Amino acid sequence: MPEVLAVKDLVTKFYTDTETVHAVNGVSFHVDEAETLGVVGESGCGKSVSMHSLLRLIPIPPGRIESGQAIFQGRDLLRMSPGEIRQVRGAQIGMVFQDPMTSLNPVITIEKQVAEPLLIHRGMTNAEARTRVVELLTHVGIPCPEKRLADYPHQFSGGMRQRVMIAMALACSPSLLIADEPTTALDVTIQAQFVELVKKLRDDFQMSIIWITHDLGVIAGIAQRVAVMYAGFIVEHATVKELYANPQHPYTRGLLGSLPRLDETRSVRLVNIKGLPPDMCQPPVGCPFVPRCPYAFDHCKAENPPLASVNNGHTSACWWDIDLGKPRG
Amino acid sequence: MINYIIRRLMIMPITLFGMTILIFLMLWILGPSARSALYVSDIPKNEAVMKGIITKYGLDDPIYVQYWSWLVGRPDPDKPGETIGGILRGDFGYSRTFSRPVMELIQLRFPATLELTLYAFLPIILVGVWLGVQAAVRHNQWIDQIARLFSIVGYSFPVFVLGILLMMIFYAQLRWFPVERISDWVKMADYTKYTSLVTVDAILNGRLDIWWDAIRHMVLPIITLSYTSWAAFLRITRSSMLETLRQEYVTTARAKGVAENDVINKHARPNALIPVVTYSGITVAYLLGGVVITETIFNFPGMGSAAANAAGGFDVVTVLAFTLVTGLILILANLIVDILYAMLDPRIRLG
Ligand SMILES: Nc1ncnc2c1ncn2[C@@H]1O[C@H](COP(=O)(O)OP(=O)(O)O)[C@@H](O)[C@H]1O
Ligand SMILES: [Mg+2]
Secondary structure, three states: OOEEEEEEEEEEEEEOOOOEEEEEEEEEEEEEOOOEEEEEOOOOOOHHHHHHHHOOOOOOOOEEEEEEEEEEOOEEHHHOOHHHHHHHEOOOEEEEOOOOOOOOOOOOOHHHHHHHHHHHHOOOOHHHHHHHHHHHHHHOOOOOHHHHOOOOHHHOOHHHHHHHHHHHHHOOOOOEEEEEOOOOOOOHHHHHHHHHHHHHHHHHHOOEEEEEEOEHHHHHHHOOEEEEEEOOEEEEEEEHHHHHHOOOOHHHHHHHOOOOOOOOOOOOEOOOOOOOOOOOOOOOOOOOOHHHOOOOOHHHHHOOOOOEEEEOOEEEOOOEEOOOOEEOO | OHHHHHHHHHOHHHHHHHHHHHHHHHHHHHOHHHHHHHOOOOOOOOHHHHHHHHHHOOOOOOHHHHHHHHHHOEEOOOOOOOEEOOHHHOOOOEEOOOOEEHHHHHHHHHHHHHHHHHHHHHHHHHHHHHHHHHHHHOOOOHHHHHHHHHHHHHHHOOHHHHHHHHHHHHHHHOOOOOOOOOOHHHHHOOOOOOOOOHHHHHHHOOOHHHHHHHHHHHHHHHHHHHHHHHHHHHHHHHHHHHHHHOOHHHHHHHHOOOOHHHHHHHHHHHHHHHHHHHHHHHHHHHHHHHHHHHHHHOOOOOHHHHHHHHHHOOOHHHHHHHHHHHHHHHHHHHHHHHHHHHHHOHHHHHO
């Protein structure tokens, strides 16, 4: 499968008045055509900053993309001019955010908000855009969309707003959709409906998806591959089946600790792993998971483990070989 | 929107009624002899004569009878068939301090205050919003620093201190700007007074010399009157815009590929203006309060200095008439604020 996006060694930091936040510390991943990549990790581990960095949506200052590349359809997103990256945003890469209550503009009508990418990227007239907006809203399951065009976000429920968000993100049929915890703010039943909707849209639009979540249950249902993030690093990376069957990193094991079997449909959130979440303000020395790791030994404090191949396509960043019960050698 | 405006207009009578009640209560508390100025021009020193007047004009009638007479007038005891008093008829009584009916005084003084206040208010709204937004967008750059300096100076000087300072430097010492409203030659000048706002009339008459004279007279009062409001207004616009730029829907707009100018002007600014509109209503109130000091310092013949004089002479009906006019303007300003608010925010308009 050809790659849609290949990210290499992405580093993003925030320089606040008092400290430096090491939000993303050299992240590499790729997404294939029509594939869904899941990204999991506790809150604050750099998932959003990574994705925002790709579209250069992080505030500069305080933020800064220090290094890395993000090759999207043969071109490096991180080295595009502001005008070029704007041509990609909303046209070739769509984005859906976590909280539908705050991610839609409260003073602009639904029609205008959904039509905007069409007017910008497709040069449609207002009338053409309206027809397309009605199509899109129908597609994402908004009842009677013609009657809702002049409505404002506050007249929609949370689930409906998230549908509007995705209609907006898909307006220009992007080849990649980045969904940043799109179901976290929704009720459980609405979550399930939304996931089903995205699966359907994925097939209709033939697009790739990066799906960020807390919810390992959802990942199992939608993604083909998973990257597990901790403290701004990807610590494990495998196909969904492989990750659930053979988790290698102690952090992944912790996350999966209380997860029910795969065939259960109940949705489960990440369990809390004992110990404090990592301090992103300290420059990383050694493995960031050491303070919480039951397997940690001397070497872990000295050197941060690189992602090493476990078996075909499965990588994990840990000095301890969990299967053999001894340091990797 | 129409529905909202109708609903909003429907509460106007209640507000107005409340205001007249409050003002009448003040008249009531001050006693019958103070109220006699509503109907007679000389207030007699002699107690027996005063008693006569009180009976003659029903100034010891029950409160609701008197309130009604104050509002719509009462039969004139001297001229059968005619009505005397009644604020709704434009009869506010007689001003002792200025020796003329209060209504005449208002007609004479109100345009001056209106003109001064407009010149103080409009730049704050027009330039202040722009500057505040720019300060937020260019956060921590020079324009932001200037806006901040403005705010600090604005908050650290009481109005009267700055007024007197300006007066001493630019009037007494340098003689750059004159006091009062216009020069004597303008008073004599032959031009048509369409609006009684000197600058407007000057332009309508094509008399730039008169316009310039009026502006020169207003420069110091405008600065004195408006600089604290400038400071507050800039601070509010700036912080509101900064807050809005942090909202997720701004990121959504950028993620759609919206150009940065449109992100600011179409997505962020309309939201940021919502609290600013509310604050402009407060600014009007603040400016109307400030005219009393400002006009007094610069001997500017408006309602504020007249009210100050009248208060000094315990000229109750004059002071309360000015209170009433000020109250009316504020009620009107609030109406405009509420309508603008609804125009900006669909949650208000449709809620
Ligand atoms: N604008 C910012 N200024 C400073 N620090 C930030 C900013 N945005 C994010 N961060 C920090 O970057 C780290 C990663 O955040 P984020 O990517 O949002 O986490 P999550 O994995 O929950 O999406 C956090 O420690 C967060 O505090
Ligand atoms: Mg996040």
